[in-house]
Amino acid sequence: MNRDPNRGIFQIGDILNNTYKIDQVLGRGGTSEVYRAKSEISGRVVALKALRLEYSRNEDFLALMTREEEMREIRHDAVVRYYDNQRTNAGLVYLVMDYVEGPGLDQKIKDGGMSAADLLVVARRVTEGLIAAHAKNIVHRDLSPDNIILRHGKPSDAVIIDFGIAKDTNPGAETIVGNEFAGKYAYAAPEQLNGQTDERADIYALGALLLAAFNGKPPNIGANPMEVIQRKALPLDTSGVPEPLKSLIDKMTHPDREARLQTARAVLAEIDQPTGSDVDEAEIDFGDETEERTVIAPRPTTVKPAAKAEPALTPAAPKKTGGNGAKYGILAALAASVAGAGVFFFGYLTPVSGPVYPVADPYTLVAARPADGSAQIFGNVPSEAARDDMLALVDELGGSGDLTLSTGDITPTWGEDIVQIIGQVSVLPEWSVLADGNVVKITGITDDAAEQSRLNAAFSAANMPAGLTGTAEITLNLPILPASDLTPVLQSQADCGALQLVDTPPLGYPAGGQVLVLGQVASAETLSSLTGALTDKIGDRDLVMNVEVLNPTLCLMSTVLPAAPSGGIAIKFLNGADNSMNPKGQYLVGDNPVIDVVIPADTTDGFLFVSALDVSGNVFHLLPNILITDNSVASLRAGQAGEVTVRVAYPLADAADGTKLAFTVDDTTLGKTQVVVIHADDQIFDGLRPTTESADSFAAALQNAVGTVQSLDSSILTTAQP
The missing domain is CATH 3.30.70 (Alpha-Beta Plaits)
Incomplete structure (x- = not known):
């Protein structure tokens, strides 16, 4: 009964739903596994994406698998062909799709990259696939190098795979599934960080992965959330990329999706007839390459001058304060808007009206302290008092910030409320507060369960400050658990x-x-x-x-059965009423189980011992017993070569004369019965065992068994009420 600790969802040789025979494991993750299989009917080689049992019962994961199944409506050689979802008798769900043989672009990147000429071929091929997908209103959302396979290594045979966003938890699979963002964000479009996704996001991702495949490394997007947000607002660094690939990537990856190539057909037209780059080539400091990290960010902010505002005598610039950490500016988009429009901040008009600041739409603020960095804050604030209080909080944590005085569509107490929220979460070692107008998202990590409970309660919908809505996710982060x-x-x-x-x-x-x-x-x-x-x-x-x-009997047997390998001896279950196959081995009260043992062609000598160990603590010896005393393989074969089937439990009608063993299921022994087949060189017991004995006496006999056991095979028979 020992089980292989590396056992997967399926095993090599398993035949699923009488059709697909597993012949190779292609990948394993925390939620699913991918196998190569061959149809026993058509001979077609397919890939099977299988959910682990606990996720096969989860409606969210089933919905994601169903979303992938809908891809079967797309008929294009550049898009992996999906077929349908199937469920095994054990409840496991798997998706059938074409098997694509070849390296992924991620492997090409690890190998140092590809030539511009080959990448233009890949670009054309993948773009054609996107045209087909977008025509069905399907956006990939997670286009990245590992999702582009070069069939047989040919750029002209590139295939898009994995249109499902459900990613496993293996290290490196940095994809968020949820309402905010999905996609490996080194390749994700800037707007995806805000939950905005359409076909232009796929265009950006394709351009970014083409750049990575040329450079042999992913685009550098920063080492922390603040840098990520800033760099996503900038063009990708395509210096060193030859034309026309450079111009193509520039136009596909413009940070402003309105200035980007708008459709996959437009990308194809650019590939066919390059028009040159219109992206600003000003030198940009992109810093050192940093591996991907996950970030959720508010939408980029634009600032508009306040309507009918009169200039103050002295412009009031926003106050900055710094700490030990590096200083970060506001979103690049915000900074550019402010500088380009010549916006300045107005002072006091009158004691009655108070200060008037530029209008920010949307009105956003980000404050965060990452696990390995200092606190940072930037965005919009409605008053000097709120600004100063927020910056003071961040300064106490050794951080820095850059806040813009502005007006917007926010609740009157917005500033005081956000100060209160930041003050409460600032005690955590890692936290973030993201405000988009009056909607606030609060996250944090603590190693104190009481603190987790207190903060989640403090930021519940019922306790959120008046006028604000949002969510809080304070999670418990225990230290390393030995x-x-x-x-x-x-x-x-x-x-x-x-x-x-x-x-x-x-x-x-x-x-x-x-x-x-x-x-x-x-x-x-x-x-x-x-x-x-x-x-x-x-x-x-x-x-x-x-x-x-299991049950006490089977548990007892698991400790005394010989520690021998499988000998390939199959155990088959049938129904005594009509001699039909019962592959699940499931029987109801009143049924007549029939049991066959199939001896492999290469098993030609020795002796077989077949026993059934039931839930009641009894052991039934099916071979040998007083009715069938000769258990030598040679006698059981009776001169037959190849596979030989030996019946050890018969239909009731065949056993009516008392010369054969048969039984029916009654309601006294319901549960699991283990049928075991021991193949030994010689007789291992001192004489013939009784047809029925207790598990304890059989265990004692096994402990005193002699001779060499060559193999042990077993299968479970289950009985239940109708």
């Missing part, structure tokens, strides 16, 4: 052999990590208790229980 802290829990709950931790990180489990447990337990009560005890220990980490519920 695997040794979980070992006592596993040992205390183990009642059916040892429970194991699989893929244990060398230093322990980080926050947000995954704890995978493998093994068997004797009851559903034990599984529930084990799950609860582990959940209390691991905090916000994911718990994956690959634990099988």
Whole structure:
């Protein structure tokens, strides 16, 4: 009963729904796995994307799989062909699609990049695929180098894959699934950071990945959220890229989507008839290359002069204060708008009317302290008092900021409310406050469960300051959890052999990590208790229980059965009423199970021992027994070559004369029965075992068994009420 700790959703050789035979594992992630398979009917080679069982029952993930299935309406050689979702008898959901053989552009980037000539070929091919997808109102949203495969290594046979946004949790899969943003943001369009996505986002992403494939490295977008926001407002650095590829990328990746090539057809036209670059080539300091990080940002802000405002005697510039951290300006788009329009800030008009500032639309503010950096704040504020209070808070944390006095469509107490919110979250080691008008998003991480509860309650919808709406997500981030802290829990709950931790990180489990447990337990009560005890220990980490519920008899047997490999001896279940196959091995009260053992062609000597271990604690010896005493392979073959099927439990009608063994299901032994086949060199027991004996006596006999066991194969038969 020992199980391979590396076992996946499916195994090599598995045949799904009597059609697809698994022959290769292509990739494994936290939520899904991808396999290559071959249709047993048509011989067609396909790729299967399978959800793990816990996600196969999750409506959100099923919706994402259904979204991918809708891609089958697209018929183009540059778009992977999707077929349909299927569900196995065990409840596992998988998506069938074409198998595309060849390297991805991500591999080409790792290998140092590609030539401009080859990339223009790739650009044409992928653009044609996007034209087909966009015609069906389908936007990829996550176009990146790993989603472009060069079939057989040919640029002219590039294929777009993975139109589903559900990404696994492997390191490097930095994609957010939600309402705000989806996409690996080194390749995501600036507007995607604000949740705005249309076909122009795919155009930007294609241009960005072409640049990465030429340079042999991803675009540099900054090391922290503030830099990301700033750099996304700037053109990509295409210096060194030869024409016409340079101009094409420039036009595809303009930060302003209104100035970008607007459609995939326009991109194709530019490839066919290049018109040159119209992007400002002013030198830009792009800094050092930095790996991708995830960010959610407010929309870029534009500032308009206040209507009918009279100039003050002395312009009042926004106050800046700095700390130990580096200073960051406001959004580049905001700065450009202010400078270009010659906007300045107005002083006091009269004691009655108060100061009048330029109008900001939308009205945004970002304040954040990342885990590995100092606090920063920038955006719009409605008053000097609010500005000074916010900057003072950030300054106390050793950070810096740049705030613009402006008016907008906000609640009268907006400034005081945001100061209050920042003051409350500033105690956290990592936090962010994103305000877009009167909508506020608050996030933070703490290692104190009481503090997490307090802050989430303080920022609930019921307790949000009047006039503001939004969400708060204060998560519990426990320190590294050593695997040794979980070992006592596993040992205390183990009642059916040892429970194991699989893929244990060398230093322990980080926050947000995954704890995978493998093994068997004797009851559903034990599984529930084990799950609860582990959940209390691991905090916000994911718990994956690959634990099988057996019963006391099977658990006892798992400790005494020989530790032998599989011999390829198949166990088949049939229905006694009509001799039909029962591949699931599931029977109801009153049914007559029939059991066949299939001896492989290369098993020609030795002896077979077949027993059924049921939930009641009884063991039924199907071979040998008083009715069939000769269990030698040679006798069972009776001179036949190749595979030989031996029946060890018969239909009732065949056993009516008392010369054969047959049984029916009654309501006293419902549950799992394990049928085991032991293949040994010689007789391993001292004499013939009784047809029925207790699990304890059989366990004692196994412990005293002699001879060499060559293999052990088993299968589960399940009985239940109608």
